[in-house]
Amino acid sequence: MPSPEQILKxxxxxNSFRPLQEEIINSILDNRDTLALLPTGGGKSLCFQVPxxxxxxxxxxxxxxxxxxxxxxxRLKHLDIPAACIHSGMHYYDVRRTLDNAMHGAYKLLYIxxxxxxxxxxxxxxxxxxxxxxxVDEAHCISQWGHDFRPDYLKIASAREVFPNAPILxxxxxxxxxxxxxxxxQLQFQDPAVFKQxxxxxxxxxxxxxxxxxxxxxxxxxxxKNCSIIYTRSRKQTEAIGNYLEQxxxxxxxxxxxxxxxxxxxxxxxWMTNRAPVMVATTAFGMGIDKPDVRMVLHYDAPEHLEAYYxxxxxxxxxxxxxxxxxxxxxxxxxRLHDSIALQxxxxxxxxxxxxxxxxxxxxxxxxxxxKYYPFDLFDFCRKFSLQANQAIHALKLLEREELWxxxxxxxxxxxxxxxxxxxxxxxxxxxxxxxxxxTIGLLRMYNTIFHFPTSVRESAxxxxxxxxxxxxxxxxxxxxxMGIVAYNKPGEGPQMFFHHYRVDSRHLIIxxxxxxxxxxxxxxxxxxxxxxxxxxxxxxxxxLLSYFGEKPQKDCGHCDVCRDKQAVNFNHKELWNELLxxxxxxxxxxxxxxxxPYPAAMKADMLALIRNMLDEGIVFxxxxxxxxxxxxxxxxxxxxxxxxxxx
Numbered sequence: 001m002p003s004p005e006q007i008l009k010x011x012x013x014x015n016s017f018r019p020l021q022e023e024i025i026n027s028i029l030d031n032r033d034t035l036a037l038l039p040t041g042g043g044k045s046l047c048f049q050v051p052x053x054x055x056x057x058x059x060x061x062x063x064x065x066x067x068x069x070x071x072x073x074x075r076l077k078h079l080d081i082p083a084a085c086i087h088s089g090m091h092y093y094d095v096r097r098t099l100d101n102a103m104h105g106a107y108k109l110l111y112i113x114x115x116x117x118x119x120x121x122x123x124x125x126x127x128x129x130x131x132x133x134x135x136v137d138e139a140h141c142i143s144q145w146g147h148d149f150r151p152d153y154l155k156i157a158s159a160r161e162v163f164p165n166a167p168i169l170x171x172x173x174x175x176x177x178x179x180x181x182x183x184x185x186q187l188q189f190q191d192p193a194v195f196k197q198x199x200x201x202x203x204x205x206x207x208x209x210x211x212x213x214x215x216x217x218x219x220x221x222x223x224x225k226n227c228s229i230i231y232t233r234s235r236k237q238t239e240a241i242g243n244y245l246e247q248x249x250x251x252x253x254x255x256x257x258x259x260x261x262x263x264x265x266x267x268x269x270x271w272m273t274n275r276a277p278v279m280v281a282t283t284a285f286g287m288g289i290d291k292p293d294v295r296m297v298l299h300y301d302a303p304e305h306l307e308a309y310y311x312x313x314x315x316x317x318x319x320x321x322x323x324x325x326x327x328x329x330x331x332x333x334x335x336r337l338h339d340s341i342a343l344q345x346x347x348x349x350x351x352x353x354x355x356x357x358x359x360x361x362x363x364x365x366x367x368x369x370x371x372k373y374y375p376f377d378l379f380d381f382c383r384k385f386s387l388q389a390n391q392a393i394h395a396l397k398l399l400e401r402e403e404l405w406x407x408x409x410x411x412x413x414x415x416x417x418x419x420x421x422x423x424x425x426x427x428x429x430x431x432x433x434x435x436x437x438x439x440t441i442g443l444l445r446m447y448n449t450i451f452h453f454p455t456s457v458r459e460s461a462x463x464x465x466x467x468x469x470x471x472x473x474x475x476x477x478x479x480x481x482x483m484g485i486v487a488y489n490k491p492g493e494g495p496q497m498f499f500h501h502y503r504v505d506s507r508h509l510i511i512x513x514x515x516x517x518x519x520x521x522x523x524x525x526x527x528x529x530x531x532x533x534x535x536x537x538x539x540x541x542x543x544x545l546l547s548y549f550g551e552k553p554q555k556d557c558g559h560c561d562v563c564r565d566k567q568a569v570n571f572n573h574k575e576l577w578n579e580l581l582x583x584x585x586x587x588x589x590x591x592x593x594x595x596x597x598p599y600p601a602a603m604k605a606d607m608l609a610l611i612r613n614m615l616d617e618g619i620v621f622x623x624x625x626x627x628x629x630x631x632x633x634x635x636x637x638x639x640x641x642x643x644x645x646x647x648x
Contacts, residue, residue: 004029007050011079018043020195024169025050027193028133031167035139035183037175037196040314041292044171045072048135052108053081057130060166061111062156063137064148067264068287069111076109085111086122099125114141114152115406117159131163136187139170140307143182144401144515145522148307151403157188173314174307177550199310199549203317204325206541206560208534211328214300215241219248221326222278223587223594226295227271230280231312233301239453241300242280255281258416258454260489283312292319295586298326302333302534304340305526306548309533321586322579329534337527344394345520348513354395355404356506357385358497368503376407376497379414379458401519402511406498416454416489417443417477423451429485439476440485442466454489537562577610581619581629589626 004025008014017025020038024047027034038044052059063069069085076083084098084107102110103125116122134156136142142153160168170183184192211217218241222228230245232238235256242254253267253276270276272291279285283303297316303309309327317323361381362374378396382389400407419426419440426444430437442465447455459477463470474490481488533544542557556563584590596607611627614620620627 001054004050004054007053008046011053011081012046017046020197021047021050024193024195027195028167028169029054031165033167033187033189033192034169035180035189035192035194036169036171037180037194038171038173039197039199039201040173040311041318042173042197044137044173047171048133048169049076049081049109051133052135055132057132058102058105058107059109059133059135060129060131060159061109061135061137062114062117062153063111064113064141064150064153065138065284065287066113067284068137069113071289073109073111081109082107083109083111086116087113095121103128105130114150114156118152118155126159126162129163131166133166134159134163134168136168136170139172139183139187140175140179142170142186143175143179144519145178145182149401151401152406154186157186160188174311174549176307176548180550199546199551200542200553200557201314201317202557202559203320203322204313204559205322205564206313206557207324207326208536208541208561209326209328210330212330214328214330215244217328218298218300219245219250220593221298221324221597222250222296223590224250225277225589226587227274227291227293228278228296228298229286229294229312229315230278230298230300231283231285231303232280233282235282236449236453237300238280238282245278245280250278251276252278252280255279255285256454257282257284258456258489260487263487283308286312286315289315290318291315293321294318294323295321296324296326298324298328300328302327302329302337303530304337305530306533306545307526309530310545310549322582327534334531334534337531341520341524341527343391344523345398345516346391346395348511350391351395351399351511352506352509354387354392355399355509357381357387358396358405359503359506361385362497362499364499364503366503366505368499370499370501372499374497374499376495377458377460378495379456380460398516399511404499404501406500408496408498414456414458414495415477416487417447417450417457418454418487419443419451419485420487421485425485436476436480436485439466439468439473440480443486454487537565576607580607580610580614584620584627584629589628591626595627 002010004022005016008017019042020036021043024034024036028048028051036044036047038047048059048061061069061072063072066087069087073083073085084101086095086098090098098110099122101107112122136153136156138148141148141150142156143149160166168187168189170187172179172183175183180194209217218230222230222245230241232241235258238254238256242252245252253270255264255267255271259267267276267279268289271279272289294316297313299309299312303312313325313327316325358381361384362376364374378393379389381387382392396407399405426437426440429440439462442462443450443457446462446465447457449455459470459473462468463473466473477486477488477490480486529548533541536544540553540556540563541560543553546553556566558567580595583595587594592608592611595611596604611620615622619630621630622628
């Protein structure tokens, strides 16, 4: 049998593993349950892909995101590794064919969602599978004390009854001590091997900035040739910032779930090939994408908690080169974070009100048996019962945690439409095809943003407004999409609610209020930790992050804005000289403003003097407003000697 190193070289072309990868792989090959905590960019996927190729049978990978599964399967196939995934966007016959193939040993890795484990069809096939190991990606989702709990993750342990000899590998990049303990408990690990890499990232410069003009500050922070990711909180904001940067001369791509699959793939391809070095995206972008040369991750809005901030910031500098993690915040962000506590944990009376509204909306009589699917249109539901969508969503999710129901992903991702032609073409369409013209006019009247960016639509609402059947509206939108008039992004399946329990009167509904109270307290603590991190001006930022994740840092990092402010008065001339030159060499060319922006204000006068001296001595030269490096070592040595003597 080949060794893990031989498999690594054969398929991935690497000569050696990253820290802890080999130890984790050997633990799984010894059939030992294993918990692996590797920071973003630590190479978690190889920890189950390599042993999957060394073991008989196949590895069942449980992953929470469809895009993440599809991306990994695509890359494995490119390496000639047989792999497949099953997700909610697939047709029944495709699912069945994939399961048949898995049963007959066609794959080495099969990716599924945790919800899939509980379906009748999957459980019928599962007993015939030859599963060598189970990998649980994003394992923090299994902990109700974590930041991204998913109830169906709790049922993963039931697979142990079917595959008692298959070891489980749980992987995560963001887990506090409590969450780690909960993962071990929920997956029923017995004497697990635990591998934990430090959360320290020596090459990332953390910088938090108060901003009342985020657009201008974002534009001033990014380098037009450097690979960057800008994270925003909403699809609408993503489009708006992308347009602003494009108009300012930046080659920019935009990525969010409201775009069609083709547009998302095109945006990702432009960014991966550096044709559009700046990516503006919602926070799911970047999971599972192995792009080592991201020089900056910028949070346009304050993240919800430190777990999210660390995971997203860690997508910068995977190649080990110096990179920036910049975040902006203002008073509106702080208020939003404070308000999130009441929003995400509404009072008991509201939870019962939402439950009653759900059963009335679905017309489920008291005593109806459980385990049935119902179509569920979130926005129609909120309209009929006069509920604010944002608050109702959190109530639905809390009740989902109570295992009353499961909501499909498409509940939160309605169809989107955007016109991609000029207005005069629509005028011509009305003359050539009055039926389609009627639909386009109706869309324009109902959705005033539909020309500017992908806009969430409800086919049922359009049908009601236009006095058409919903099927006719869908057919019209599909035809307009084929004609290149609109970009119509339709979820793979209709939004559904899977009802788990016998329907009861809302007054008699049992809700674990004590558990919800504990969850609220933990959310409050995470929120306060995020706010303290943003407003902190005295404690090393990496020290705060490491302490939050259960490490005991011995010293300040020296590479965050707080540390730099402390060092500004007495900085090391030689170190700063080397740092500036390295940055100029890495970028190829840069402006003075882009070079000094990440540093504390107290250092900028000295830095400008240093750059002037570099220019005088010929270390760098200025052309059309940009600095270029002079690769003459003798010039460098003479300059450094003079600079040090001047300092002395």
